[in-house]
Amino acid sequence: MxxxxxxxxxxxxxxxxxxxxxxxxxxxxxxxxxxxxxxxxxxxxxxxxxxxxxNDQRLRTPLIRKQGKLESASWEEAISATVSALKQTEPARIGVIGSAKTTNEECYQLAKLARDVIGTPNVDSACRFYDASLIPALLDTTGVPGSQITLDAVAAAGSMLIVGANVMEQLAHIGSRIQDAVENGCKVVAVDPRVSRLAPQAGIFLHPMPGTDLAWLRYMAKSIIDRQLYAEGVPEMPGFEELRASLEGADGARLEGECGLTAEAVTEAAQVMAANPPLIVMFGLGVMQQAESTRTIMALADIALLLGGQV
Ligand code: SF4
The missing domain is CATH 3.30.200.210 (Phosphorylase Kinase; domain 1)
Structure with a gap:
């Protein structure tokens, strides 16, 4: 069993x-x-x-450094040595670093250990680098500091805009929901400088030059507004006129030179998404690790909001 x-x-x-x-x-x-x-x-x-x-190289016991050399130890010995070292240090000088490879429950437990048991506010992980752009960008646009998209919503999407994310390889179960959606007629617009395993699912696959997403996204938003492709009620939403005014400089004639995509290709992608609601907008590290990542994520959220979709 x-x-x-x-x-x-x-x-x-x-x-x-x-x-x-x-x-x-x-x-x-x-x-x-x-x-x-x-x-x-x-x-x-x-x-x-x-x-x-x-694997032969896998650690099977904790290691404790003794006289400069790491030596195998029992869990009891390792935990007791850790507790004793922590007790000798002022809590404010202790840092606790988690990992994106741990489960939600383990992360929660680690934060409880740091704050409630050790008494330090210094908890960190590599996620800080990703979320540093994501949280303010989504808070500013959608008012929520994270995505609210469910897996069921992915499977039921009418169209998707997927930017800088090799989802099929990196997050296979989101990939399987994308595949389910495509089998039900969902139109996928994929955007990535390279061809990824999303290609078989994508109806449109755009390949901009690396680091230029903000340029084509701004033009896409302008195209949606100029052609009135937006969802019902969007012009009455707060910030619509400010967004429209901010896109004045998004020039289709310069787009190809700026990012390698033609204005026609970007407009066609916008038209496909507008015609196939509900839209899901997804992005990955290809967006979050750009120099302009906060503004790029805000532009992606704007596309989702203009077309009545989710990001
Ligand atoms: S999608 Fe694959 S790699 Fe990711 S958690 Fe599930 S089984 Fe593991």
């Missing part, structure tokens, strides 16, 4: 699975049928998670 529940840590889909440990090895593995993300399925990385567990 396979009954040890765990979470795949290879990507932030966080699929649930069960493993059967036998004599220190994984004898069997199966996905959880009831999990809202994996729904009884794993991607190839999840199915092949077990070799990492039994």
């Amino acid at each position: 396979i009954d040890f529940p765990t979470t795949c840590g290879f990507c932030s889909c966080g699929c649930a699975l069960y493993v059967e440990p036998t004599k220190g090895r994984v004898a069997a593995l199966c996905p959880s049928a009831n999990h809202p993300v994996s729904a009884g399925r794993l991607c190839i990385k999840g199915w092949n998670a077990t070799p990492a567990l039994v």
Whole structure:
């Protein structure tokens, strides 16, 4: 019987699975049928998670540095040495660093340990670099500091704008919902400097020059407004006139030189999305790690709001 529940840590889909440990090895593995993300399925990385567990180079015990050399230790010894080191340090001088590879529950527990047990406010992780642009950009545009899109909404989308995200490879279960949507007639506009595995799903695949997303997004927003492709009621939304005025300089004639996309191609993509609601706008690290990432994410949110979609 396979009954040890765990979470795949290879990507932030966080699929649930069960493993059967036998004599220190994984004898069997199966996905959880009831999990809202994996729904009884794993991607190839999840199915092949077990070799990492039994790899010769995997750490099997904690290590403690003694006289300059790391030595194997028991968990009791390691935890006791950690507690004693923490007790000798002023809490405000202690930093706790988490990882994007841990589960939500582990991250929550780590923050509780830092704030409530150790008494330090210094909790950080690599997510700070991603969210540094995302949180203010979405707060300023949608009023919510994160995406509210559900997996069901992805599967039910009429169109999608996916920018700088190799979703099919990196987040396979979001990729599978995109595939479901495409099978139901969803039109995918993919935008990436390179061809990714999204290509078979994309009705339109645009390849701008790296780092130029803001230019074509501004032109796309102008095109939506000029051609009145926006959703009903959008001109009455707060900020509409300011947005329209801010796009005056978005010049279709200069677009190809600026970012490698023609004005016609960008307008055609906008028309396809406007004609196929509901729209889902997604983006990945290709956007979040640009120099202009905050403004680019705001421009993506503007496209979603103009067309009555979600980001
Ligand atoms: S999508 Fe694949 S890699 Fe990501 S958590 Fe699920 S099984 Fe693991």
